[in-house]
Amino acid sequence: MKGKTNQRPVLVIGAGPIGLTAALALRRFEIPATIIEAEPKERIRPGSRAIYFHKATLEHWEDIYPGLGFTFAKHGVVWPVKRTLFGGKEVYIKRYPAPNRNELPPFTSLPQVEAEKFLYEACVAAGVEFIWNSPVRQVETNENGVIVTTESGEVWQADYVIGADGARSVVRQSLGIELEGPRSRDRFVVVDIEEDPSAPLPLERVFHYQHPAMGGRNVLFVPFAGGWRVDLQLFAEDDAQQYGNIEGVRQWIPKVMDKKYADRITWVSMYQFHQAVARSFTDEHCRVVLAGEAAHLFAPFGARGMNSGVADAVAAVKAIHAAFQEGERSKAKQIIAEAAQERKTAAQYNRDCAGLALEHIQGRSPVMNMKRELAASLSSIIPSLGKWLDEGPYGPKSGPPQLATKY
Template identity: 50%
Template sequence: MSHTDTDTSVLIAGAGPVGMTTALALHARDVPVEIVEAESEDRDRSGSRAIYVHGATLRTLERVHPGLGTDLVEEGIVWPTRRTLYHGKEVFSRTYDSPGGSGDIPHFTSIPQVTTEAYLLDALDAAGIEIHWECAVKTVQSGPDGVRVETSDGREWETPYLVGADGGGSTVRNEIGVDFKGDQSKNHFIIADVHEVENKPLPIERVFHYSNPDVDGRNTLLVPFTGGWRLDIQCFEDDDPDELVKDENMSRFVRKVMGEEYDDRFEWVSTYQFKQVRAEHFIDEHRRVLLAGEAAHLLAPFGARGMNSGVADADEAASAIAVAYHAQIDAVAQDEVELFAARREKAADYNIGAAGQALEYLQGDDPVTVLRKEAAASLADYFEPAGEWLDDAPYGPHGKPPIVSTGNY
């Protein structure tokens, strides 16, 4: 039987939202922790990226670092109106008197990921948690008693537990011999950030448009966040995404969807084929390495399950490590880590399935689905649930993973 040296820090690979949350969650549980990050402290974090922060995520952040969740709420916005159009015709619109619900933590907030990360960095600084910048993981050797990590700056680290939160190309995952399994979307998607026009702002509403005639019949989604807008465009299978993101084409798209005032306001533009994959296992054979966030799973963005499920991974990884770190019996420590893996692998399967259901709904050509959408659009003027179904279906089911749950995605 081995015991953890309680002066030895747990090591986190990756200083993204998931890695930083893991560190705060460990600190809150009285476990010493340090972060190693491949990039430099002045790294480029362009793009709004994960803008939709679920209430469950906000509550987790508030719990592990009091004030963090409410700071994000104050900085973000809660849009009150949902609106959906079908081939240019409005089929659903609803404005809520209290869209965020009651209490200090709303159902969600809409805020650029770069802002979320800035608040996380401030929280780490306040907690005295160190980030070692330009310190990429090179090798990982795990064993029954802990993990040896070599980093790009020539250092070697001995740690009782390592959390791989180092993204989709995770070195940690590769080093423990775990593969991704899954597939990716057929279509490309274009995502653009557009700055707000302050003297003529658009209504604060989320607008989804099936087969938007203003962009030649492509699906579009427009979502407000603090300081601007996210414009998503679903490409056709035969589109050349590199051609569509040229300035003249993006200007046309933005102008058509948002108005003349916005055609020179777009900034960050990116194209994706969304992957639907997860690691075969979220832990190593010795129960000393845990994977979290995009190192463990990549999801299509529908339902905003990516960063939000990564934060849930982080909190549960920290909970498992905290028990294992202080355990006096190895079997207890291993059992906690195995339980983390079982729960989060099940959650990842659920989230991949839910996002995949939305992805198939949007880009699939199943005749039954096509007919259901057409029928719902024709009924929407007379039967509100038909319009609500059209509004809601692109985001997948709203249920939670079929596991003992704390309400996390």
């Protein structure tokens, strides 16, 4: 295949949920869409990974492929209750009204593999072209377009490229765009647990500050369709292997759940807080737009990564569509540059929110500790303090008008 050149108006690099969203949005604007994916079609994606999808994300999917947002809502779960405890004492509880079947819910929760399945099926129905098992080796841009070379030597030319190839993005690295921002030392163990359908747990999202059975470590329980996500925050001095390997998890899970769940573990992983944003979301020629983890890395708390990535993909496609409509190259270039800057601003906002969330939950600041303990002690008298404790681990929900709900 070496030496062969393929022409396409737009290429999407990466067939994860962000790349699939970008391709589907292209088809919404009647632009041919081709996805180049490094892995084979039959790849196995372990674990639940991103499980929480905001209403704004469901609205994006519903807009680019009518019915898709409701498909997610139908197959996910919306928990009716969320609770927050501090040292074993409940400090906040909120009950949600039953969702209206004719409206998109405020969120839905289901495994990422299911999300990718629904997106892939929509892409196939919309006529998206897939090129599987083709790792990209190099991406080059000029004023006339983009040249993409795969590891096999195949060459692709396009007017525009959307880089959605994840945290180790070859697209971003080829363009010499660096990620900027710190990586925290804080480590979290994340565990997927299959629910027992014969005797399921109450459908509640529960956050424990200083769980008494875990030596004061924070523990988060999040239900999703078919199972539970359990996050355990480690202390700096903790042995990651002791808590983070499968045998270690089997030792501590019975301290926070029924012991039967120790035999229902399906996936264990570990992560650190990332707060990184690409220096630019486009290249100097404004021919490539980065989206999702190719453009930013956030901590999972607050579900900002996946949800902001979907917004990145939709914004990129809208800009590319507008650029195609614009006859003058300088104006088309400006359209791409402005869209890229807008999404970078959104990413910086999300990065700052993740930083505030980390400060809130890590328990290292004496001032923050004092605030948390005072809020917990007074939450029964001043409910707003309990709400502050509940929202703290996820960062602020509001921001500049264009960013507040669209992540």
